[in-house]
Amino acid sequence: MPTVSMTVNGKKVSGTVEPRTLLVQFLRETLGLTGTHVGCDTSQCGACVVDIDGDSVKSCTILAVQCEGANVTTIEGLANGSELHPMQEAFREHHGLQCGFCTPGMIMSAVDLVKKNPNPTEQEIRHWLEGNLCRCTGYHNIVKAIEAGAKAMGARK
Amino acid sequence: MYAFEYQKPKSLADAAARAANEDAKILAGGMTLIPTLKQRLARPSELIDLGGIAELKGIRKEGNDVVIGAMTRHADVAASDLVRSTIPALADLAGMIGDPAVRHRGTIGGSIANADPAADYPAAVVGLGATVITNQRQIPGDDFFTGLFETALEPGEIITAVRFPPAQKAAYMKFRNPASRYAIVGVFVAQTAGGVRVAVTGAGPSVFRQKEMEAALSKSFSPDVIKDVKQSPDGLNSDIHASAEYRAHLVGVMARRAVEKCG
Ligand SMILES: Cc1cc2nc3c(=O)[nH]c(=O)nc-3n(C[C@H](O)[C@H](O)[C@H](O)COP(=O)(O)OP(=O)(O)OC[C@H]3O[C@@H](n4cnc5c(N)ncnc54)[C@H](O)[C@@H]3O)c2cc1C
Ligand code: FES
Ligand code: FES
Numbered sequence: 001m002p003t004v005s006m007t008v009n010g011k012k013v014s015g016t017v018e019p020r021t022l023l024v025q026f027l028r029e030t031l032g033l034t035g036t037h038v039g040c041d042t043s044q045c046g047a048c049v050v051d052i053d054g055d056s057v058k059s060c061t062i063l064a065v066q067c068e069g070a071n072v073t074t075i076e077g078l079a080n081g082s083e084l085h086p087m088q089e090a091f092r093e094h095h096g097l098q099c100g101f102c103t104p105g106m107i108m109s110a111v112d113l114v115k116k117n118p119n120p121t122e123q124e125i126r127h128w129l130e131g132n133l134c135r136c137t138g139y140h141n142i143v144k145a146i147e148a149g150a151k152a153m154g155a156r157k
Numbered sequence: 158m159y160a161f162e163y164q165k166p167k168s169l170a171d172a173a174a175r176a177a178n179e180d181a182k183i184l185a186g187g188m189t190l191i192p193t194l195k196q197r198l199a200r201p202s203e204l205i206d207l208g209g210i211a212e213l214k215g216i217r218k219e220g221n222d223v224v225i226g227a228m229t230r231h232a233d234v235a236a237s238d239l240v241r242s243t244i245p246a247l248a249d250l251a252g253m254i255g256d257p258a259v260r261h262r263g264t265i266g267g268s269i270a271n272a273d274p275a276a277d278y279p280a281a282v283v284g285l286g287a288t289v290i291t292n293q294r295q296i297p298g299d300d301f302f303t304g305l306f307e308t309a310l311e312p313g314e315i316i317t318a319v320r321f322p323p324a325q326k327a328a329y330m331k332f333r334n335p336a337s338r339y340a341i342v343g344v345f346v347a348q349t350a351g352g353v354r355v356a357v358t359g360a361g362p363s364v365f366r367q368k369e370m371e372a373a374l375s376k377s378f379s380p381d382v383i384k385d386v387k388q389s390p391d392g393l394n395s396d397i398h399a400s401a402e403y404r405a406h407l408v409g410v411m412a413r414r415a416v417e418k419c420g
Contacts, residue, residue: 002163018160019160019161019162019163019204020158020159020160020161020194022191041195042192042195043188043191043192043259044336044337046256046258049258055232055261056257056258056261057258057261057262058258058259058262061187061188061191061192061262062187062191062262063163063187063191063204065163065165066165066184066187066206066208068165109257109258112257113257128257130255130256130257130338131255131256131257131258131259132256
């Protein structure tokens with residue numbers, strides 16, 4: 001079985017995996033990082049979104065071996081110790097979640113959006129979230145949270 | 158997924174040698190192939206990842222044409238200044254595919270090799286009269302898509318790039334499936350050096366040219382002249398999303414909107 005090495009949340013990690021192992025399985029089962037969720041396993045819902053080399057990607061639709069040498073950030077990599085990332089704090093503050101299942105993917109997608117477009121409009125936020133499904137909230141507070149999170153991320157710089 | 162071996166060759170020659178094995182399968186962005194493998198609809202012995210071959214990535218100008226490497230992601234085409242300034246309709250189309258995470262992985266080569274009847278890129282390849290370049294030959298866009306998920310590619314043949322000639326005017330309009338964002342009907346209209354082209358995706362088993370609309374628009378390039386051109390529903394797709402009759406109707410609506418957008 002091949003060995004795969006990558007950087008996850010700033011730490012170098014490696015593991016022996018079958019080629020058919022998905023990145024999300026490697027994160028959850030080998031590394032024990034269970035913050036990344038599997039909602040659909042059919043590439044539709046975005047619960048599994050992580051950042052790979054600066055872009056949001058569905059970790060259920062990429063093999064671990066494809067990530068050899070990559071720099072991966074998961075939801076666990078956003079907070080600074082006990083201090084939440086501004087986008088996480090904004091979701092908490094603006095009630096951007098109910099059951100929370102979609103939230104890791106929502107937040108990872110939102111952080112990627114704000115990195116690329118620091119002042120997104122409501123329309124741009126809704127458009128960007130087309131690949132992130134939420135069964136609970138109706139999206140309204142998620143969009144509000146991302147607007148606030150974007151401002152807070154800007155202020156932090 | 159069934160088990161498979163994984164290879165990431167560094168050169169096109171190496172990839173082509175491996176692809177000659179008929180049980181092997183090429184992996185590009187994986188946005189179609191990995192879901193297919195998960196459903197056990199394919200059982201390749203080996204995946205050949207094209208992600209390590211630098212020459213397959215990137216966008217360049219050759220004469221007046223825009224040449225897009227097979228492994229160039231949808232997000233890179235959408236964001237390219239070169240594409241935006243030469244063929245803005247192509248950048249628009251790439252930015253309408255799927256969602257951001259899909260655009261961060263999916264590639265133009267994978268999209269056209271897959272030849273999904275509802276995919277967007279086939280409309281641009283046919284609508285602009287592009288040329289598909291492989292490791293063996295050059296295939297005119299008009300001859301590339303041969304049927305439902307069928308292309309002119311031979312087993313083991315690898316797409317290396319697509320060459321798009323510029324158009325005087327071009328626009329793409331799609332009526333999206335709101336859940337998947339694939340085209341229920343998409344129409345690409347272009348005024349090219351070789352005449353007006355109207356390419357329709359989503360409606361039939363494979364992308365096709367609407368020749369009656371092309372003839373009418375060649376006389377006068379305005380949305381009014383195609384108002385009375387009737388698209389026949391015969392042979393069009395009919396599924397839970399839309400009937401053949403509805404798709405036929407949408408071909409006219411999307412074509413008129415695309416002509417309007419050309420300005
Ligand atoms: C949620 C979701 C929404 C989507 N929405 C849309 C949409 O709105 N519009 C749209 O057009 N598409 C859509 N797609 C499909 C997406 O664009 C895919 O990226 C594309 O169809 C396949 O490209 P890929 O690079 O991921 O190829 P892969 O999945 O890696 O490969 C697809 C097929 O092509 C073959 N192949 C790949 N590259 C080559 C090559 N260079 N030469 C020869 N054969 C090759 C592979 O062997 C495989 O059979 C969507 C996908 C998902 C998951
Ligand atoms: S679990 Fe990956 S998209 Fe739903
Ligand atoms: S909060 Fe429950 S799925 Fe989004």
